[in-house]
Amino acid sequence: MEAGGATFTEVKPSTASSDDAKIIHDRLAETALYWDIKRAVKEEIIKPKYKADDLATVIPQVIERLGLVGQLQNAVYSQYHQLAGQAAFPPQPPTLPLPVLPKGETLEFVANAKLKWESRVKEELEAIAREQGKPHARDRMEGEEEAEEEDYTVRFLFDENDFLDLLAKISNPNNSMPVTKIVQWGMIKVLLKTPTTKLLRQRFSGLDPKHRQNGLDDELQSWFAAERLRVAKKVVAMASVPVARQLLKRGCPNALRAQMWLIALDIKEPQLQPDYDRLMDEVDRVELLIDDLVHLDVQSTALDANFFPFEDSLDSCLMAFTRDRMIYTSRVTFVENAAGPVSRTPFPPCGVVPFRGLVFYAAPLCFLLNETEKIYGCFKAMYCRYFCRLHHISSDSRDIIGLAKMFEDLLQAHDPALFFHLIQIQVQPLRIAFNWIFYAFCGYLEIDQVLCVWDRIIGHDTLDILPLVATAIFLFRSAALMEAENEDAVHNIFEDASRIKVVPLLQKFLFLRDPVN
Numbered sequence: 001m002e003a004g005g006a007t008f009t010e011v012k013p014s015t016a017s018s019d020d021a022k023i024i025h026d027r028l029a030e031t032a033l034y035w036d037i038k039r040a041v042k043e044e045i046i047k048p049k050y051k052a053d054d055l056a057t058v059i060p061q062v063i064e065r066l067g068l069v070g071q072l073q074n075a076v077y078s079q080y081h082q083l084a085g086q087a088a089f090p091p092q093p094p095t096l097p098l099p100v101l102p103k104g105e106t107l108e109f110v111a112n113a114k115l116k117w118e119s120r121v122k123e124e125l126e127a128i129a130r131e132q133g134k135p136h137a138r139d140r141m142e143g144e145e146e147a148e149e150e151d152y153t154v155r156f157l158f159d160e161n162d163f164l165d166l167l168a169k170i171s172n173p174n175n176s177m178p179v180t181k182i183v184q185w186g187m188i189k190v191l192l193k194t195p196t197t198k199l200l201r202q203r204f205s206g207l208d209p210k211h212r213q214n215g216l217d218d219e220l221q222s223w224f225a226a227e228r229l230r231v232a233k234k235v236v237a238m239a240s241v242p243v244a245r246q247l248l249k250r251g252c253p254n255a256l257r258a259q260m261w262l263i264a265l266d267i268k269e270p271q272l273q274p275d276y277d278r279l280m281d282e283v284d285r286v287e288l289l290i291d292d293l294v295h296l297d298v299q300s301t302a303l304d305a306n307f308f309p310f311e312d313s314l315d316s317c318l319m320a321f322t323r324d325r326m327i328y329t330s331r332v333t334f335v336e337n338a339a340g341p342v343s344r345t346p347f348p349p350c351g352v353v354p355f356r357g358l359v360f361y362a363a364p365l366c367f368l369l370n371e372t373e374k375i376y377g378c379f380k381a382m383y384c385r386y387f388c389r390l391h392h393i394s395s396d397s398r399d400i401i402g403l404a405k406m407f408e409d410l411l412q413a414h415d416p417a418l419f420f421h422l423i424q425i426q427v428q429p430l431r432i433a434f435n436w437i438f439y440a441f442c443g444y445l446e447i448d449q450v451l452c453v454w455d456r457i458i459g460h461d462t463l464d465i466l467p468l469v470a471t472a473i474f475l476f477r478s479a480a481l482m483e484a485e486n487e488d489a490v491h492n493i494f495e496d497a498s499r500i501k502v503v504p505l506l507q508k509f510l511f512l513r514d515p516v517n
Contacts, residue, residue: 024076024079024080027079028075028076028079031075033071033072033075034075037063037068037071037072040066040068041059041063041066041068070238070239070240073240073241073242074239074240074241074266077241077242078241078266105335105394105395106395107172107190107395109170109171109172109173110170110190110393110394110395110401113166113169113170113393114393114394117166117393121157121158121353124157124158125157125289125290125347125353128155128157128289129289132289134289135289136288136289136347137286137287137288137289137347138286138287139285139286139287140284140285140286140287141287154292154293154295154296155296156293156296156297156355156356157293157353157354157355158355158356159355159356159357160356160357160434160435160438160439161434163355163391163400163438164187164404164430164431164434164438166393167187167188167393167400167401167404168187168188168189170189170190170393170401171189171190172189172190172191185408185412185419185420185423186405186408186409186412186428186429186430187404187408187428187430187431188401188404188405188408188430190395190401190405192395192397192401192402192405193397194397194402194405194406194409194410195406195464197410197413197414197510200464200468200510201510201511203460203462203464204456204460204465204468204506204510206249206250206459206460207249207250207456207503207506207507207510207511208507208510208511209507209511209512211250212224212228212250213250213251213503213507214228214250214251214252214253214452214455215251215448215449215452215455215501215502215503216251216501216503216504216507218251218253225253228253229253229255229256231247232247232252232253232256232260233256235247235260235263236256236259236260236263239263240263241263241264241266244260244263244264245264245458245459245460245461246459247260247459248260248261248264248455248456248458248459249456249459249460250459251452251455251456251503252455254448254451257368257451257455258368258369258374261368261378261458262374262377262378264458264459265378265381265382265385265458266381267377267378267381269374269377272373272374272376272377273373275373275377276320276372276373276376276377277373279320279323279324279376280316280319280320282323283316283319283320283323286323288322288323288348290322290348290353290354291319291322293354294315294318294319294322294354295315297318297354297355297356297357297358297359298311298314298315298318298359299311300356301314301357301359301360301363301443302314304443306363306447307363307366309366310363310366313366313372313375314359314362314363314366316372316376317362317372317375317376317379318354318358318359318362320376321350321352321362321376321379321380321383322348322349322350322352322354323348323349323350324349324350324380325345325349325350326380327350327351327352327380327383327384328346328349328350328351330384331351331383331384331388332384332385332386332388332389333388333389333392333394333399334351352388355391357438357439357443360439360440360442360443361379361382361383361387361439361440361442362375362376362379363442364442364447364450364451364454365378365379365382367447367451368451382454382458386440386457386458386463387440389403389463390403390437390438390439390440390463391438398462398463398464400437400438403437403463403464403466403467404430404434404437404467406464406467407429407430407433407437407467407470407471408429408430410467410468410471411429411471411474411475414471414475414509414513415474415475415478417482418474418475418478418481418482421481421482421484422481422484422490425484425485425486425487425490426486426487427484427487427490429474432490432491432494433467433470433471433473433474436466436469436470436473437466437467437470440453440454440457440463440466441453441466441469444497445497445500445502446497446498446500449500449501449502452502452503453465453466453469453502465506468506468509468510469502469505469506471509472502472505472506472508472509473494473497473500473505475509475513476500476505476508477493477494480493481493
């Protein structure tokens, strides 16, 4: 396709081996879609008009005529994507006996920190249960909520600052810094490998200024906005997951963003309403200990004029979220217990304890979608695929420790003088940027810019864009920051984000600065 003078093509994965093809086929054979397609094709080809000798050529034609090609392509793409992700992080054979760690974790001190954090959160929940005199779950009773409303104070279990304090304390006991006296500037002490600028340029090549972008060029050139809309309509009609993601790498027209996200996230719309109704029935039937935490989070967010009109929708979405048992095992961060499959029901059922700002992962979606069930379906897909990584403690560089470390490494590499100056005035850059990264910039940037960032998250299928944007903002404010003499001055510089445009900042940072590495 042609879009604004630039060629728009689907990125094709490298050719899969015969072994990979067999694995993908076997996995597909375990899905309901595989058998639905097989049944539909069988019912068609048994008709008298087809001859047995022609089946080899007829079957592909039947699949296309029945409108099953897109569903089959998306299913194959999903399985291929999962297989490629597993191949990127193969288990390494140990040279020495290793301690028993949770599956998916290779560093003992990180695993210990994770267990301590989970224990702390659990203790906080138990303390709340004792204060309120409530069990974790019970049948809902009319009139009881009003009677008990003033008997206790609702508080958040933790916020982004509590979480950052924890991450800053995680360090390898074998680290040689106490001996060498070499002091790290940053807060993250876990020595993870982060991508170089050269690698990031390759990974986000679609942001190169030679490619026109939604979120920049469509605001300057009306002809490009019209052309981009025309291309987006064709992509929506194709309903192909990889093609939709390819388009999102360069942003999406506002008018079609909702449809594009639903396609790119492979959300099955017919199933959204019955699933949501089932969860809301559970909300009406059962009261959970953490319900007040959900209401507090939504009410706090509704103080923002941007989100006030959506208070009821957001409250319903988060209440449904807490009851959704599928989330526990659908998250990309989910790992089975070392002893085997999950043997007990988590609390809450979704496996995610509400924290301050959880609602930020759903709030921007209210600007895209009108139906609450679609807002919830998109929120669930985004959380399970991406946002669950933002509060998951692990040494996987795609999770929050790796993202925070990437920000610190990039800022030190591109402007060491700025980093050192901030340290000298007792301001850790990550202390400011962590809020942006942890909430995927919701609550800081304007909503249209948040959606531009989320376009690129889905398009590139990675959260790496978050530390990139954070670094770009720091470099954009570099001159003013070098004049700052205290923490209050630094916060004042970052206070107004209304004029920040994400796309030009990213382009300047990645492609228009002198290369560093």
